[in-house]
Amino acid sequence: MTSSADKTNGDRPDRLVGRREVRRRFPVSDMTIWRWEKDGLFPQHITIGGLNFWRDADLRAVERGDYVQSAEAADTSEDNSSVAAAGAV
Numbered sequence: 001m002t003s004s005a006d007k008t009n010g011d012r013p014d015r016l017v018g019r020r021e022v023r024r025r026f027p028v029s030d031m032t033i034w035r036w037e038k039d040g041l042f043p044q045h046i047t048i049g050g051l052n053f054w055r056d057a058d059l060r061a062v063e064r065g066d067y068v069q070s071a072e073a074a075d076t077s078e079d080n081s082s083v084a085a086a087g088a089v
Helices: 004-008 019-025 030-038 056-064 071-076 081-086
Strands: 016-018 046-048 051-055
Touching (some): 016 019, 016 056, 019 030, 019 051, 051 056
Antiparallel strands (some): 016 051, 046 051
């Protein structure tokens, strides 16, 4: 059974997170987030109405250290071992 507190605390895996919360959870610049996305180290954002959102489940995977980039990102990115070491989340 789900309590009303569970519904309001954002524990849904399909929840979308806006830029403000991403910046709070990952205290780096927007440019760093963009670079991490480009390099496959961070989930790709979803644009809705000109605003960027990220899937909460993907962000939690990054926080746990077990984020796996998509096959598309893996095909287009170069060796990112030095980027990962320099910009560890």
